[in-house]
Amino acid sequence: QRHLISAADLTRDDAVQILDTAEEMARVADRPIKKLPTLRGRTVVNLFFEDSTRTRISFEAAEKRLSADVINFSAKGSSVSKGESLKDTAQTLEAMGVDAVVIRHGASGAPYRLANSGWIDAAVINAGDGTHQHPTQALLDAFTMRRRLVGRDAGIGQDLAGKRITIVGDVLHSRVARSNVDLLHTLGAEVTLVAPPTLVPVGVETWPCEVSYDLDSALSKTDAVMMLRVQRERMNAAFFPTEREYSRRYGLDGERMARMPEHAIVMHPGPMVRGMEITAEVADSERCTAIEQVANGVSIRMAVLYLLLGGNEPAVTPTRTEEK
Ligand code: CP
Numbered sequence: 001q002r003h004l005i006s007a008a009d010l011t012r013d014d015a016v017q018i019l020d021t022a023e024e025m026a027r028v029a030d031r032p033i034k035k036l037p038t039l040r041g042r043t044v045v046n047l048f049f050e051d052s053t054r055t056r057i058s059f060e061a062a063e064k065r066l067s068a069d070v071i072n073f074s075a076k077g078s079s080v081s082k083g084e085s086l087k088d089t090a091q092t093l094e095a096m097g098v099d100a101v102v103i104r105h106g107a108s109g110a111p112y113r114l115a116n117s118g119w120i121d122a123a124v125i126n127a128g129d130g131t132h133q134h135p136t137q138a139l140l141d142a143f144t145m146r147r148r149l150v151g152r153d154a155g156i157g158q159d160l161a162g163k164r165i166t167i168v169g170d171v172l173h174s175r176v177a178r179s180n181v182d183l184l185h186t187l188g189a190e191v192t193l194v195a196p197p198t199l200v201p202v203g204v205e206t207w208p209c210e211v212s213y214d215l216d217s218a219l220s221k222t223d224a225v226m227m228l229r230v231q232r233e234r235m236n237a238a239f240f241p242t243e244r245e246y247s248r249r250y251g252l253d254g255e256r257m258a259r260m261p262e263h264a265i266v267m268h269p270g271p272m273v274r275g276m277e278i279t280a281e282v283a284d285s286e287r288c289t290a291i292e293q294v295a296n297g298v299s300i301r302m303a304v305l306y307l308l309l310g311g312n313e314p315a316v317t318p319t320r321t322e323e324k
Contacts, residue, residue: 001014001308002115002123002126003110003111003115003123003124003125003129003134003306003308003312004124004126004135004136004304004308005115005126005133006112006122006126006132006133006135006178006179006182006210007123007133007135007138007179007180007182007183007186008133008182008186009043009135009206009220010183010186011186012159012186012188012235012237015139015142015159015183015186015187016158016159017152017307018139018300018303018304018307019139019142019143019155019300020144020156020157021303021306022139022143022296022299022300022302022303023143023155023156023299024123024303025065025298025299025300025302025303025306026296026299028065028167028302029065029090029295029298031090031301032199034065035064035065035066035067035267036065036066036067037065037067038066038067038306038310039063039066039068039305039306039309039310040067040068041069041291042067042068042069042099042100042309043068043069043070043071043096043097043098043099043100043304044059044063044070044071044098044099044100044101044102044309045070045072045073045093045098045100045101045102045122046059046060046063046072046073046075046102046127047073047089047090047093047101047102047103047104048069048072048073048075048103048104048112048127049075049080049086049103049104049105049106050075050104050105050106051058052127053270053271054125054270054271054294054297055104055127055128055134055136055137055297056072056104056271058125058297058298058301059102059125059136059301061070061269061298061301061303062298062301062305063301064301065298065302066302066305066306066310068099068305068309071093071098071099073089073093073094076152083277086105086110086113086114087117087119090114090120091119091120092120094120094121094122098122098309099122099123099309100118100122100123100124100125100273100305100309101114101120101122101125102123102125102127103124103125103127103129104127104128104129104130105127105129105130106129106130107129107130107169108129108130108131108132108133108175109129109130109132110129110130111125111126111129111133112123113126114127120296123309124144125305125308128175129175130171130175130204130293131172131174131175131178131234132175133175133178133179133181133221134175134176134179134269136297136300136301136304137175137176137179137180137269137297137301138176138179138180138182138183138184139183139300139304140293140296140297140299140300140301141176141180141183141226141267141269141293142160142180142183142184142187142319143296143299143300144265144267144292144293144296145160145163145165145189145223145224145265145267146158146159146160146287148265148289149163149223149224149263150267152164156193158187159187159188159229160184160187160188161187161188161189162188162189163184163188163189163190163223163224164189164192164221164222164223164224165180165189165190165191165192165222165223165224165225165226166191166192166194166218166219166222166224166225166226167180167181167191167192167194167225167228168193168194168215168218168224168225168226168227168228168250168252168277169194169199169227169228169229169230169250169277169307170195170199170230170231171193171195171197171200171201171204171228172195172198172199172200172201172231173199173234173235174228174231176226176228176269177193177197177226177228180210180226181193181207181209182208185208185209189211190209190210191208191210191221192209192212192218192236193207193209193210193211193212194211194213194214194250195210195211195213195217195250196213196241196246196249196250197213199230199239199241201259208254212324215249215250215256216256216259216316219256219259219260219264220259220260220261221261222260222264223261223262223263223264223265224264224266225252225260225264225265225266226264226268226269227251227252227267227268227272227277227278228268228269228277229268229269229271229272229273229277230246230273230275230276230277232274235280238290243275246276246277247275247276247277247279250277251276251277251278251279251280251323252266252277252278252279252282253279253281253282254279254281254282254285257282257285257287264287265287265288265289266278266282266285266287266288266289267288267289267290267291267293268283268288268293269290270293270294272290
């Protein structure tokens with residue numbers, strides 16, 4: 001594939017190849033020098049029209065670890081405020097010699113448009129578009145689940161067949177939930193969504209997952225629970241759920257977590273709103289993988305960039321110690 005726009009575009013073999021390549025990339029992070037020459041001479045632009053902490057910094061770290069030249073573009077402070085279109089912005093950047101564009105945009109479908117309009121020749125990677133997709137988030141989540149629930153070495157070549165995953169919260173506005181449902185289904189997992197009725201998307205019955213309104217019953221048989229932030233910035237203020245009522249019914253606190261199976265993990269894509277969907281006790285517990293997910297994101301993004309731009313170069317050259 002030339003682009004990564006949606007988790008739904010990945011076959012099981014594509015996804016497992018990315019997860020396996022990310023395991024190779026993670027080995028680089030364990031070395032004293034965390035850099036590979038793979039993308040030397042290639043230029044990647046990070047085109048962010050929406051705020052981001054994890055995704056933007058993680059892509060930049062991944063690009064630099066692969067020795068790419070990196071250009072960071074933020075819509076704030078750019079000529080977008082003067083009315084410049086996505087097409088003109090993208091063509092302006094490509095004129096400076098760009099091989100790949102990592103794009104985050106508030107409009108669902110913007111990365112697809114960029115990849116399929118013929119405006120630019122560069123590879124396009126979706127870093128989150130509106131309420132639509134966030135494929136590298138789903139991949140790093142799957143990577144974290146495979147490591148924790150199958151094993152780092154045992155997981156190589158494996159998918160998540162039979163694993164039970166519960167996704168809780170504001171599914172309506174969540175590109176993370178959509179991407180995860182698509183990818184987890186492709187990888188053989190069984191997904192249950194738990195959300196207040198007002199935050200369940202229309203048409204969810206066509207998604208490859210179950211929907212439940214009973215969090216405690218779903219948690220009692222889950223292997224991983226993924227808590228979602230309530231995205232107030234995408235809601236009319238009249239529809240804000242009250243914090244107390246929301247956290248009572250859909251939040252994860254220590255008491256609820258204690259009723260989960262012992263091996264089950266707690267995930268969060270970040271940013272977390274402590275006290276709303278997750279208590280500080282749970283966020284800071286050993287069962288919560290939020291920080292591990294961030295670290296894994298760098299390996300996943302290195303793998304995606306390598307597979308889209310790296311050609312036939314070996315992903316990771318073994319060090320002398322590893323060869324022995
Ligand atoms: N998970 C995630 O996409 O976080 P950021 O919005 O900080 O990039």
